[in-house]
Amino acid sequence: MADAPVIRVRGLVTRFGRHVVHDGLDLDVRRGEVLGVVGGSGTGKSVLLRAIVGLLRPAEGQIEVLGQSVRDTPPDAYRRLRRRWGVMFQDGALFSSLTVRQNVEAPMREQLDLPPDVMRTLAGIKVRMVGLPEDAQGKYPSELSGGMRKRAGFARAIALDPEIVFLDEPTAGLDPIGAAAFDRLIRQLRDALGLTVFLVTHDLDSLHAVCDRVAVLADRRVLAIGSIADMLDVDHPWVREYFHGPRARAAKIMPPEPA
Amino acid sequence: MSDTPPVSDRPCDVILDGDRLRLAGHLTIDALQTFDRAAAAELARRAVVIDITETDAVDTAGAWLLVALAGQGQGGRADIHGASSHQSQLIDTVRANMPPPEAGSETTGGMNDRLARLGGRIHGGAGAAVELVSFLGQVVATIGGIILHPRRLRLTSVVHHCQEVGWNAVPIVTLMSFLIGVVLAFQGAAQLSQFGAEVFVVDLIAISILRELGILLTAIIVAGRSGSAFTAAIGSMKMREEIDAMRTLGLDPVTILVVPRVLALIVMLPALGLIADVAGLLGGAVMAWVDLGVSPAAFQARLVGNTDLWHFGVGMIKAPFFALIIGIIGCYEGMKVGGNAESLGRLTSTSVVLSIFMVIVMDAMFSIFFAVVGV
Ligand SMILES: Nc1ncnc2c1ncn2[C@@H]1O[C@H](COP(=O)(O)OP(=O)(O)O)[C@@H](O)[C@H]1O
Ligand SMILES: [Mg+2]
Numbered sequence: 001m002a003d004a005p006v007i008r009v010r011g012l013v014t015r016f017g018r019h020v021v022h023d024g025l026d027l028d029v030r031r032g033e034v035l036g037v038v039g040g041s042g043t044g045k046s047v048l049l050r051a052i053v054g055l056l057r058p059a060e061g062q063i064e065v066l067g068q069s070v071r072d073t074p075p076d077a078y079r080r081l082r083r084r085w086g087v088m089f090q091d092g093a094l095f096s097s098l099t100v101r102q103n104v105e106a107p108m109r110e111q112l113d114l115p116p117d118v119m120r121t122l123a124g125i126k127v128r129m130v131g132l133p134e135d136a137q138g139k140y141p142s143e144l145s146g147g148m149r150k151r152a153g154f155a156r157a158i159a160l161d162p163e164i165v166f167l168d169e170p171t172a173g174l175d176p177i178g179a180a181a182f183d184r185l186i187r188q189l190r191d192a193l194g195l196t197v198f199l200v201t202h203d204l205d206s207l208h209a210v211c212d213r214v215a216v217l218a219d220r221r222v223l224a225i226g227s228i229a230d231m232l233d234v235d236h237p238w239v240r241e242y243f244h245g246p247r248a249r250a251a252k253i254m255p256p257e258p259a
Numbered sequence: 260m261s262d263t264p265p266v267s268d269r270p271c272d273v274i275l276d277g278d279r280l281r282l283a284g285h286l287t288i289d290a291l292q293t294f295d296r297a298a299a300a301e302l303a304r305r306a307v308v309i310d311i312t313e314t315d316a317v318d319t320a321g322a323w324l325l326v327a328l329a330g331q332g333q334g335g336r337a338d339i340h341g342a343s344s345h346q347s348q349l350i351d352t353v354r355a356n357m358p359p360p361e362a363g364s365e366t367t368g369g370m371n372d373r374l375a376r377l378g379g380r381i382h383g384g385a386g387a388a389v390e391l392v393s394f395l396g397q398v399v400a401t402i403g404g405i406i407l408h409p410r411r412l413r414l415t416s417v418v419h420h421c422q423e424v425g426w427n428a429v430p431i432v433t434l435m436s437f438l439i440g441v442v443l444a445f446q447g448a449a450q451l452s453q454f455g456a457e458v459f460v461v462d463l464i465a466i467s468i469l470r471e472l473g474i475l476l477t478a479i480i481v482a483g484r485s486g487s488a489f490t491a492a493i494g495s496m497k498m499r500e501e502i503d504a505m506r507t508l509g510l511d512p513v514t515i516l517v518v519p520r521v522l523a524l525i526v527m528l529p530a531l532g533l534i535a536d537v538a539g540l541l542g543g544a545v546m547a548w549v550d551l552g553v554s555p556a557a558f559q560a561r562l563v564g565n566t567d568l569w570h571f572g573v574g575m576i577k578a579p580f581f582a583l584i585i586g587i588i589g590c591y592e593g594m595k596v597g598g599n600a601e602s603l604g605r606l607t608s609t610s611v612v613l614s615i616f617m618v619i620v621m622d623a624m625f626s627i628f629f630a631v632v633g634v
Contacts, residue, residue, distance in 0.1 A: 096600050097602075108288070112288060112289065114292055125358070128356035129352065129353075140599055143598070160288060161287070161319050161320070191348060192349050192352040
C-alpha cells in the first residue's frame with residue numbers, strides 16, 4: 001500500500017479535434033513527493049493536470065488517483081475523491097466577488113457543516129500559513145498583486161487539508177524573491193501537511209529547490225522521469241537544451257563550465 | 260501522512276483522566292462538524308496535559324483545536340503529549356499562525372454608527388452625481404473636439420452602433436408602440452362613447468402618442484436594451500484591463516468607446532421615436548376603425564386638421580436629451596466597473612434603473628418647461 005503510486009496514469013490519449021496532445025502517456029506519482037512537470041509551452045502540461053483531476057475527459061487511457069479510477073467512478077465517489085485533492089489553476093481562478101478569506105472558506109462551506117466562527121478561524125490560519133499579511137484577508141482578488149493572488153489560490157487549494165495538491169505554474173510571473181519564497185512555502189507545507197505535490201513549472205530554480213523528481217513532457221508523452229541529476233543524461237534535444245542551457249547553469253543545476 | 264481514509268464519521272472522543280485530557284479517534288475537519296467544543300473546553304480547563312497518543316489522524320483543523328484547547332488548560336497552556344513528529348510539526352505551524360488575540364471584535368450598531376453611515380451614503384451619492392456630470396462634460400468636450408477635427412471621429416464604429424441601437428430595435432419599438440396605440444384607442448373609446456364624443460379619440464391618441472408616450476416608451480426600451488449593453492461591454496473591457504491598455508497606447512477610451520455610442524444614440528433615438536409615433540397612430544387608427552367605426556379617412560382628416568404640429572415637435576425635441584442621458588449613464592457605469600464579476604452585474608442593473616429614472620425626471624422637467632412657455 002505504501003508503495004502504490006497516488007497518481008497512476010496509463011496509456012493516456014487526449015485530443016482536441018484532430019490535434020493530439022497526449023499519445024500513450026504513462027506517469028506515476030509517489031506518495032509524499034514533489035513531482036515537477038516540465039515541458040515546452042503547449043506540450044499539454046495543463047491539459048494533463050485537467051485530465052487527472054477529471055475536468056477533461058481523455059479519449060483513451062486509465063487514470064487512477066489514490067487507487068480509484070477518475071474516469072469511471074460514480075458521481076458520489078468522485079465527489080469524495082475530489083475532496084482529497086486541491087487544485088491551484090494557472091491564473092489563480094479566485095472567485096472575484098469574494099474576499100480572500102471567503103475564497104478559502106468556500107470549499108469548507110460547500111463540503112462541510114462547520115460553525116461560521118470555526119470556518120473563519122481555520123481560513124485565517126490557512127491564509128497566514130501561505131504568508132499573506134493579516135489585512136489581505138478582507139481584500140478582493142482585484143486588490144491583490146499577482147504574487148498575493150497565487151498565495152491566496154494556494155490557500156484555497158489546501159483549505160480542506162488535501163492529500164494531493166496540483167499547482168499549475170505557481171511561480172510564473174513572480175519576481176525571483178517572491179518565487180523563492182513560494183518554493184520554500186511549498187516545501188514547508190509539504191512537510192507540515194504531508195502533501196503530495198504535482199507541480200507544473202517552467203522555473204528551473206523551482207525544480208532545483210523543491211522537486212524530488214522531474215517529469216519531462218515532450219513528443220506527446222512523458223519523455224523522462226527521475227531526479228534532476230538523471231535529467232542531465234537524457235539524450236533528447238529539448239531536454240538537453242533545457243537542462244544544459246545557460247539558465248540551468250545559473251540555477252546551479254549544471255556545474256559551471258571551466259573557463 | 261497516514262493510510263487511513265480522511266473522510267470519517269468516527270467521532271473524536273474526549274476523556275478527562277485526572278489532569279490528563281485524552282483525545283482519541285479522528286481529529287480532522289470532518290470530526291469538527293460534530294465536535295462539542297464547549298464541553299471539551301470545559302474539560303480542558305482542568306487539564307495540565309493533553310494526550311493525543313490515541314488519535315489516528317490530525318489535520319490542520321485538528322491541530323487548531325488542540326492549540327485552542329491547550330490555551331484553555333491550567334495556567335493558560337497545557338502541554339500536548341503523544342504527537343508524532345509530523346503531528347508536532349503541524350501543531351507548531353498552526354500555533355505560529357493562530358489569529359491575533361484581539362481580532363474579531365467588530366463594533367456595530369449604535370446611533371453614531373448609523374448616522375455616520377447615512378452621512379457616508381449621502382456624501383457618496385453627491386460624489387457620484389458630481390462625477391457623472393464631469394463625465395458628461397468630458398464627453399461633450401470630446402464631441403466638440405471631434406466637430407472641430409472631424410477626422411478623429413470613428414465613423415465605422417458610429418455606423419456599427421447605429422445598427423445595434425437603432426436598426427435592430429425597430430421591430431420591438433414598432434410592435435410596442437402599435438400596441439400602445441391600440442390600447443389607448445380602446446380605453447379612450449370606452450370612456451368617450453359615454454358622452455357620444457367618439458371622434459375625440461383621435462385627439463387623445465395623437466396628443467398622448469406624439470407628445471409623450473411614443474418617445475418616452477422608446478427611450479425606456481432603448482435604455483433597457485442598449486444602456487445595459489453599453490455598461491456590460493465597457494465594463495467587461497474595464498475588468499480585463501483593456502481600457503488601461505488603451506490609455507497606455509495613447510488611445511482615448513472616451514473618443515473610441517463612448518463618443519460613438521452616444522452619437523449613435525443621439526442620431527437613432529429620434530428616428531426610433533418617429534417610427535414609434537407612426538406605429539402608435541396606426542395602431543390607434545386601426546382600433547378606432549374596428550371598435551368605433553371611425554374610418555381611416557376620417558381619422559386622417561381629423562389628425563391633420565385638428566392636431567397642432569407642435570405636439571410632434573415637443574416629442575422630438577426631447578429625443579436627443581433622452582439619448583444623451585441613456586448613453587452617458589450606460590457608458591459611465593461601465594467605466595465604474597472594478598475588478599470583479601459582481602460589480603459588472605450590479606452596475607449593469609444600476610445603469611438601466613438610473614437611466615430610466617433620469618429619463619422620466621427629464622420628461623417631467625420638459626413638461627413643466629413647455630407648460631411655462633405655453634406650447
Ligand atoms: N480547450 C481546448 N481546446 C482546444 N485545444 C486546446 C484546449 N486546451 C488546450 N488545447 C491545446 O492543447 C495543447 C496543450 O495545452 P496546455 O496543456 O495548456 O499547454 P501547457 O503545457 O503550456 O500548459 C495546446 O496546443 C493547446 O492549444
Ligand atoms: Mg499551462
